[in-house]
Amino acid sequence: MAEIAVVAISVAKPGYEEQLRKALEGIVGPTREEPGALQYDLHRDVQEPRRFVFVERWASKEALAAHAASAHIAAYKKAVADWVEHAEIRVVSKIA
Known part of the structure:
Protein backbone atom coordinates (compact mmCIF):
# COMPACT_ATOMS: atom_id res chain seq x y z
CA MET A 1 0.00 0.00 0.00
CA ALA A 2 1.22 3.47 -0.88
CA GLU A 3 0.63 6.33 1.52
CA ILE A 4 -1.51 9.14 0.13
CA ALA A 5 -1.83 12.79 1.12
CA VAL A 6 -4.76 15.16 0.83
CA VAL A 7 -5.22 18.89 1.08
CA ALA A 8 -8.90 19.73 1.61
CA ILE A 9 -10.06 23.34 1.58
CA SER A 10 -13.45 24.64 2.69
CA VAL A 11 -14.42 28.30 2.42
CA ALA A 12 -17.32 29.46 4.57
CA LYS A 13 -19.97 31.75 3.22
CA PRO A 14 -19.75 35.18 4.88
CA GLY A 15 -21.28 35.00 8.35
CA TYR A 16 -20.95 31.21 8.64
CA GLU A 17 -17.29 31.04 9.66
CA GLU A 18 -17.84 29.91 13.23
CA GLN A 19 -20.57 27.39 12.39
CA LEU A 20 -18.29 25.81 9.80
CA ARG A 21 -15.30 25.86 12.18
CA LYS A 22 -17.27 24.00 14.85
CA ALA A 23 -18.56 21.44 12.33
CA LEU A 24 -15.03 20.85 11.00
CA GLU A 25 -13.64 20.47 14.51
CA GLY A 26 -16.39 17.91 15.16
CA ILE A 27 -15.11 15.53 12.49
CA VAL A 28 -11.48 15.60 13.60
CA GLY A 29 -11.79 13.12 16.48
CA PRO A 30 -13.82 10.46 14.66
CA THR A 31 -11.60 10.73 11.60
CA ARG A 32 -8.37 10.34 13.56
CA GLU A 33 -9.75 7.05 14.90
CA GLU A 34 -10.41 5.63 11.43
CA PRO A 35 -8.25 2.76 10.21
CA HIS A 72 -19.66 11.15 10.10
CA ILE A 73 -18.50 12.67 6.81
CA ALA A 74 -21.97 12.17 5.26
CA ALA A 75 -23.56 13.85 8.28
CA TYR A 76 -21.02 16.69 8.12
CA LYS A 77 -21.71 17.33 4.42
CA LYS A 78 -25.44 17.44 5.03
CA ALA A 79 -25.08 19.79 8.02
CA VAL A 80 -22.82 22.34 6.28
CA ALA A 81 -24.33 22.34 2.79
CA ASP A 82 -25.68 25.87 3.19
CA TRP A 83 -22.58 27.22 4.96
CA VAL A 84 -19.89 26.41 2.39
CA GLU A 85 -19.13 28.76 -0.47
CA HIS A 86 -16.39 26.60 -2.00
CA ALA A 87 -14.81 23.24 -1.25
CA GLU A 88 -11.83 21.64 -2.94
CA ILE A 89 -10.07 18.36 -2.31
CA ARG A 90 -6.64 17.69 -3.77
CA VAL A 91 -5.02 14.26 -3.55
CA VAL A 92 -1.28 14.74 -3.77
CA SER A 93 1.84 12.61 -3.69
CA LYS A 94 5.07 13.57 -1.97
CA ILE A 95 7.96 14.06 -4.38
CA ALA A 96 10.69 15.41 -2.12
Whole structure:
Protein backbone atom coordinates (compact mmCIF):
# COMPACT_ATOMS: atom_id res chain seq x y z
CA MET A 1 0.00 0.00 0.00
CA ALA A 2 1.22 3.47 -0.88
CA GLU A 3 0.63 6.33 1.52
CA ILE A 4 -1.51 9.14 0.13
CA ALA A 5 -1.83 12.79 1.12
CA VAL A 6 -4.76 15.16 0.83
CA VAL A 7 -5.22 18.89 1.08
CA ALA A 8 -8.90 19.73 1.61
CA ILE A 9 -10.06 23.34 1.58
CA SER A 10 -13.45 24.64 2.69
CA VAL A 11 -14.42 28.30 2.42
CA ALA A 12 -17.32 29.46 4.57
CA LYS A 13 -19.97 31.75 3.22
CA PRO A 14 -19.75 35.18 4.88
CA GLY A 15 -21.28 35.00 8.35
CA TYR A 16 -20.95 31.21 8.64
CA GLU A 17 -17.29 31.04 9.66
CA GLU A 18 -17.84 29.91 13.23
CA GLN A 19 -20.57 27.39 12.39
CA LEU A 20 -18.29 25.81 9.80
CA ARG A 21 -15.30 25.86 12.18
CA LYS A 22 -17.27 24.00 14.85
CA ALA A 23 -18.56 21.44 12.33
CA LEU A 24 -15.03 20.85 11.00
CA GLU A 25 -13.64 20.47 14.51
CA GLY A 26 -16.39 17.91 15.16
CA ILE A 27 -15.11 15.53 12.49
CA VAL A 28 -11.48 15.60 13.60
CA GLY A 29 -11.79 13.12 16.48
CA PRO A 30 -13.82 10.46 14.66
CA THR A 31 -11.60 10.73 11.60
CA ARG A 32 -8.37 10.34 13.56
CA GLU A 33 -9.75 7.05 14.90
CA GLU A 34 -10.41 5.63 11.43
CA PRO A 35 -8.25 2.76 10.21
CA GLY A 36 -5.52 4.12 7.97
CA ALA A 37 -5.70 7.72 9.21
CA LEU A 38 -2.09 8.79 9.74
CA GLN A 39 -2.61 12.57 9.99
CA TYR A 40 -5.74 14.72 10.03
CA ASP A 41 -4.96 18.29 11.02
CA LEU A 42 -7.30 21.26 10.67
CA HIS A 43 -5.90 24.73 9.96
CA ARG A 44 -7.41 28.17 9.48
CA ASP A 45 -5.99 30.59 6.93
CA VAL A 46 -4.35 33.51 8.75
CA GLN A 47 -5.13 36.05 6.02
CA GLU A 48 -8.54 34.67 5.02
CA PRO A 49 -10.36 33.41 8.13
CA ARG A 50 -13.25 32.02 6.08
CA ARG A 51 -10.82 29.43 4.61
CA PHE A 52 -10.18 26.19 6.49
CA VAL A 53 -7.57 23.67 5.38
CA PHE A 54 -7.17 20.03 6.29
CA VAL A 55 -3.75 18.45 5.82
CA GLU A 56 -4.26 14.71 5.71
CA ARG A 57 -2.18 11.56 5.33
CA TRP A 58 -3.73 8.16 4.72
CA ALA A 59 -2.19 4.72 4.67
CA SER A 60 -3.82 3.91 1.32
CA LYS A 61 -6.35 4.96 -1.31
CA GLU A 62 -8.72 2.44 0.24
CA ALA A 63 -8.46 4.10 3.66
CA LEU A 64 -9.21 7.48 2.07
CA ALA A 65 -12.20 6.01 0.20
CA ALA A 66 -13.56 4.52 3.43
CA HIS A 67 -13.20 7.92 5.09
CA ALA A 68 -15.09 9.62 2.27
CA ALA A 69 -17.90 7.07 2.65
CA SER A 70 -18.06 7.24 6.46
CA ALA A 71 -21.23 8.17 8.33
CA HIS A 72 -19.66 11.15 10.10
CA ILE A 73 -18.50 12.67 6.81
CA ALA A 74 -21.97 12.17 5.26
CA ALA A 75 -23.56 13.85 8.28
CA TYR A 76 -21.02 16.69 8.12
CA LYS A 77 -21.71 17.33 4.42
CA LYS A 78 -25.44 17.44 5.03
CA ALA A 79 -25.08 19.79 8.02
CA VAL A 80 -22.82 22.34 6.28
CA ALA A 81 -24.33 22.34 2.79
CA ASP A 82 -25.68 25.87 3.19
CA TRP A 83 -22.58 27.22 4.96
CA VAL A 84 -19.89 26.41 2.39
CA GLU A 85 -19.13 28.76 -0.47
CA HIS A 86 -16.39 26.60 -2.00
CA ALA A 87 -14.81 23.24 -1.25
CA GLU A 88 -11.83 21.64 -2.94
CA ILE A 89 -10.07 18.36 -2.31
CA ARG A 90 -6.64 17.69 -3.77
CA VAL A 91 -5.02 14.26 -3.55
CA VAL A 92 -1.28 14.74 -3.77
CA SER A 93 1.84 12.61 -3.69
CA LYS A 94 5.07 13.57 -1.97
CA ILE A 95 7.96 14.06 -4.38
CA ALA A 96 10.69 15.41 -2.12
